[in-house]
Amino acid sequence: MTGQVRTVDGRVAGRRGQATRQKLLDCLAEMLSSSPYRDVKVIDVARKAGTSPATFYQYFPDVEGAVLEIAEEMAKEGAGLTELVSGRSWVGKAAWQTSEDLVDGFLDFWRRHDAILRVVDLGAAEGDKRFYKIRMKILNSVTNSLTDAVKELQAKGKVDKEVSAAAMAGSLVAMLASVAGHQKGFTTWGVKQAELKPNLALLVHLGITGKKPVR
């Protein structure tokens, strides 16, 4: 696929090298969960990994570069989110189930990767194409499936033609991503997870099918 893993100065990384590289990535990921992105320093990551800053720079151009690596890894897993939508039914009771499963899967994925997703989100919002691409990779896996679903329903005459399938799918996915990113915020504000999920599912259902769900 991408050939071998290489150091910044072009060497091919061997067993040991890949191990330390991975350890650095792991430590970086951990730091991102525990301290603000702005305060994550190379020296801290290196210390945590029991190595020196110079070693870090052997494998990554800078913190951002390493973050991209982690994000790329996560994006691979994220591509699997397609399963939540593709091949699922958007008719009758099944549609409600599909909506619920989508919301569940989405929130869960976000919770597992919240730290790195925060940074990806920021990078994308700041206009960095590399981060934007990764964000797309994850969201598109769902967005495209949803877009198809809407188009299909439109073809059957079950949804208004004037609805832009892409815009609708994109908006819904953006909503899921945003809510997922602020899950803690919602709960401290007084909205419980238990009531959040059904409402998100309701909105998804409404957006895709244009109708109230049959439960």
Next chain:
Amino acid sequence: MTGQVRTVDGRVAGRRGQATRQKLLDCLAEMLSSSPYRDVKVIDVARKAGTSPATFYQYFPDVEGAVLEIAEEMAKEGAGLTELVSGRSWVGKAAWQTSEDLVDGFLDFWRRHDAILRVVDLGAAEGDKRFYKIRMKILNSVTNSLTDAVKELQAKGKVDKEVSAAAMAGSLVAMLASVAGHQKGFTTWGVKQAELKPNLALLVHLGITGKKPVR
């Protein structure tokens, strides 16, 4: 309101002092729009403002502190977003108009303050209560109004009782905020502003009233 503006070491800032302070804030805001948050350095802000780093530290404890100041300022303006919802009708054709206006106003506000809102969003997602509070202040102004709207419709029996008004309003507002924050992303991906807005309005309408809009 908050008494006088004070320097870090407790002095009261006079006319001239407040001017440079403001200039520093303006320059910081400008920097935030043009370069990644992580790379914004005190020295650059000071240079841009035609002053020295030491001056910056007279008025702010650090970059984050100054950002909070700007955010606070913006939040005051953001409180005015309530107007987009409160006292508006959610029945018949008027409801569609209300939805459209809300979306318009929201996207516009976000576009005008996108840089600072990005940082606030990040801070909030990272769990910083100060940023979280500011984000709440802005979003709540809309969320609360929307919550009331839903509750009112529920009281009239026009919306299912099982819908959690708060969760619904919160989700919709989160969606608006997220889409607003990635407006550029949407356009480069091929979704035009022109089709994005009506679809958002449609989702808002569906979420609040539970019905398709009458246009």
Next chain:
DNA sequence: ACTTGTCCTGTCATGCCGTCAGCTTACCGA
């Protein structure tokens, strides 16, 4: 001109960044 309080900056110690030369370690073929 002098005083007073506000305002700004030169300077300095500290600490992180990013790079390099050079040392150690692992692998491999003879």
Next chain:
DNA sequence: TCGGTAAGCTGACGGCATGACAGGACAAGT
């Protein structure tokens, strides 16, 4: 077994940002 070679790591260094302070510049009133 023994070099030879490439991989792997680090100490050390110049450069820059940070944050604190003391002292100089400035405006306003007397």
